[in-house]
Amino acid sequence: MNARLFIEAAGPGVTIQDEGRFGLSRYGVTPAGPMDLGAYLAATRAAGADSAIEVSLGGVTLRAEGATLCVAVAGGDFDIRLDGRPMPPACLLPLAEGARLALRAGPSGAWCYVAVGGTLAFAPTLGSRATHARSGLGPKPLAADDALTLAETAAPPLEPLALAAPWLAASDAPIRLVLGPQADYFACDEIDAFLNARWRIGARSDRMAYRLEGPAIRHRRGHDIVSDGVAMGAIQIPGDGAPLALMADRQPTGGYPKIATVIGADLGRLAQLRPGEDLSFRAVDWEEAVAARRAYFAAVEAGATREPLGAEMTTESLLAENLVGGVVNARD
Amino acid sequence: MDDETPRFLDCGEAALSVEFGDSVDPAVNARVLALDERLRAASLAGLRETTPTYRALFLRYEPLEISRAALIAAIEALVGPAGVEASQPAVRWTIPCCYDPEFAEDIGEAAALLGQTAQSLAKLHAGADYRAYMYGFAPGWCYLGGLPQALAIPRRVSPRGPTPPGATLIGGALSLIAANPMPTGWYVVGRTPERMFALNRAPPFLVAPGDAVRFETIDAKTFLALDARACAGETVARRETLL
Numbered sequence: 001m002n003a004r005l006f007i008e009a010a011g012p013g014v015t016i017q018d019e020g021r022f023g024l025s026r027y028g029v030t031p032a033g034p035m036d037l038g039a040y041l042a043a044t045r046a047a048g049a050d051s052a053i054e055v056s057l058g059g060v061t062l063r064a065e066g067a068t069l070c071v072a073v074a075g076g077d078f079d080i081r082l083d084g085r086p087m088p089p090a091c092l093l094p095l096a097e098g099a100r101l102a103l104r105a106g107p108s109g110a111w112c113y114v115a116v117g118g119t120l121a122f123a124p125t126l127g128s129r130a131t132h133a134r135s136g137l138g139p140k141p142l143a144a145d146d147a148l149t150l151a152e153t154a155a156p157p158l159e160p161l162a163l164a165a166p167w168l169a170a171s172d173a174p175i176r177l178v179l180g181p182q183a184d185y186f187a188c189d190e191i192d193a194f195l196n197a198r199w200r201i202g203a204r205s206d207r208m209a210y211r212l213e214g215p216a217i218r219h220r221r222g223h224d225i226v227s228d229g230v231a232m233g234a235i236q237i238p239g240d241g242a243p244l245a246l247m248a249d250r251q252p253t254g255g256y257p258k259i260a261t262v263i264g265a266d267l268g269r270l271a272q273l274r275p276g277e278d279l280s281f282r283a284v285d286w287e288e289a290v291a292a293r294r295a296y297f298a299a300v301e302a303g304a305t306r307e308p309l310g311a312e313m314t315t316e317s318l319l320a321e322n323l324v325g326g327v328v329n330a331r332d
Numbered sequence: 333m334d335d336e337t338p339r340f341l342d343c344g345e346a347a348l349s350v351e352f353g354d355s356v357d358p359a360v361n362a363r364v365l366a367l368d369e370r371l372r373a374a375s376l377a378g379l380r381e382t383t384p385t386y387r388a389l390f391l392r393y394e395p396l397e398i399s400r401a402a403l404i405a406a407i408e409a410l411v412g413p414a415g416v417e418a419s420q421p422a423v424r425w426t427i428p429c430c431y432d433p434e435f436a437e438d439i440g441e442a443a444a445l446l447g448q449t450a451q452s453l454a455k456l457h458a459g460a461d462y463r464a465y466m467y468g469f470a471p472g473w474c475y476l477g478g479l480p481q482a483l484a485i486p487r488r489v490s491p492r493g494p495t496p497p498g499a500t501l502i503g504g505a506l507s508l509i510a511a512n513p514m515p516t517g518w519y520v521v522g523r524t525p526e527r528m529f530a531l532n533r534a535p536p537f538l539v540a541p542g543d544a545v546r547f548e549t550i551d552a553k554t555f556l557a558l559d560a561r562a563c564a565g566e567t568v569a570r571r572e573t574l575l
Contacts (some may be wrong), residue, residue: 022380022381023381024471024537025381025383025390025392026368026381026382026383026384026466026467026540026541027467027471027472027529027536027537028467028468028469028470028471028472028473028474028529029471125531126531126536134470135470135471135512136512137471177344178342178344178345179342180341180342180343181341181342181343181349181351182341225354226354226355226356226385226386226387227385227386227466227468228349228351228385228386228387228388228390229343229347229349229383229385229388229389229390230343230390231343231344231346231347231390231392233344234343234344251468251469251470252383252467252468253383253385253390253466253468253469258343261342261343261344261347262344263344263345264344264345264346286342286345286395286400289344289345290345290395290396293345293346293395293396294396297396
């Protein structure tokens with residue numbers, strides 16, 4: 001039997017992603033791809049994988065079948081358990097045949113990536129394995145009883161290791177953006193109001209767009225523009241003045257003015273905010289955005305450092321085991 | 333705005349919109365398509381993808397490989413001091429379209445709003461020369477310029493229900509062929525058996541941005557026959573080379 005990753009349970013919005021379906025935006029195809037590229041790359045590169053499961057706040061429970069799998073996890077600060085034993089939020093694991101890996105929403109972060117070393121045994125659609133649920137391209141979102149078959153598997157580590165990936169650290173620093181492409185549709189004081197406001201991520205946020213709750217931003221020149229291309233991180237202001245940050249599953253073109261665009265180095269940080277969490281913005285120029293991009297991707301390219309599980313984690317896991325033991329004893 | 337000199341608008345640090353105008357205009361779109369052709373032929377290192385839209389060319393690039401200034405200089409060299417020449421369609425597609433009311437769900441409603449009959453609307457729509465301005469919204473949604481002025485129609489205030497597959501629509505000053513069912517504010521005036529997007533066919537997309545498009549009126553019986561062939565992966569639209 002081929003090695004498989006069996007999905008025991010999956011919340012809504014758990015999908016397969018690779019870097020994205022590029023090159024076909026001229027035919028209306030959305031790239032999709034990971035919400036947090038830096039976290040995706042941390043996981044896939046540590047595991048030696050060509051794609052990953054993007055786990056939403058709904059969580060997922062996975063089981064290895066047919067082989068011991070090499071699994072890397074990275075993303076937000078999720079609660080991660082290997083057969084009940086707590087693991088650090090970024091880790092590289094041997095997932096033994098029959099072993100269970102469970103991810104649940106933790107203290108912070110909205111997306112977490114599970115990468116299995118090797119190659120998934122299904123053919124790409126239009127050059128990519130990424131799920132774009134709205135257009136039906138790529139595999140359907142994962143659900144309980146699905147299984148991912150692996151064509152090849154990478155060698156697992158001997159024991160669980162922590163992954164140190166400093167670019168994944170959560171931070172309250174303002175999300176940086178470059179003004180435009182349609183900042184000229186807004187008067188200076190409206191741009192100031194946008195930059196000075198404290199925003200909150202709205203409840204109806206998803207892979208397509210994050211709603212930003214705060215003051216209404218008024219247009220100077222009307223809210224209809226002739227549709228043009230849309231970058232991930234574009235902040236679009238529709239007629240009601242409530243901004244939308246357009247994310248991985250955005251439409252490839254749009255017809256509302258875009259006041260600003262979040263820089264590449266901060267897209268992952270924006271993506272990891274949850275509904276109800278606050279943020280603010282800071283405008284930077286192109287040079288500063290590129291300097292931040294250079295530093296960010298230099299860190300990502302260098303890769304996550306593998307470290308033995310910390311003493312803290314060992315204590316925590318011992319406590320967890322004691323706790324389980326205690327429950328059993330109480331029942332005796 | 334001087335149409336000859338494009339505006340360069342940052343969309344973050346890794347994308348640039350080269351804007352030739354702010355309206356839906358065949359001359360503006362022809363300049364967008366001409367720059368698109370030249371940039372694709374030039375294969376600049378660091379330029380990842382170009383997306384033509386009605387009035388601007390959207391460029392995704394890697395600023396760690398090509399600077400904004402170098403990219404703009406390359407575009408200015410391609411555009412030249414006299415402005416980029418308007419591109420001409422290299423290919424024309426003749427797309428079968430059935431205007432019978434059972435396939436053209438909104439043709440009566442649109443005709444009444446335009447002071448036409450369903451027959452005169454169908455005749456005007458099928459008699460025009462179109463150009464694929466861009467794709468947008470969803471895979472295979474092809475927006476066409478060249479709609480006769482008599483058929484320009486304001487979009488609905490609230491969207492109608494999902495379109496049938498292959499719906500041919502009108503809205504504003506444009507026509508549109510929709511690939512898959514979606515709610516829309518446009519009017520369904522016909523339906524083509526051709527698949528604008530089919531994963532089981534190589535290539536999955538037929539009409540390229542910039543191609544010329546004509547419609548050929550077919551009856552319901554022909555629609556059903558062509559639909560069966562298209563369903564099996566056959567191309568039922570006709571392709572001619574123009575240049």
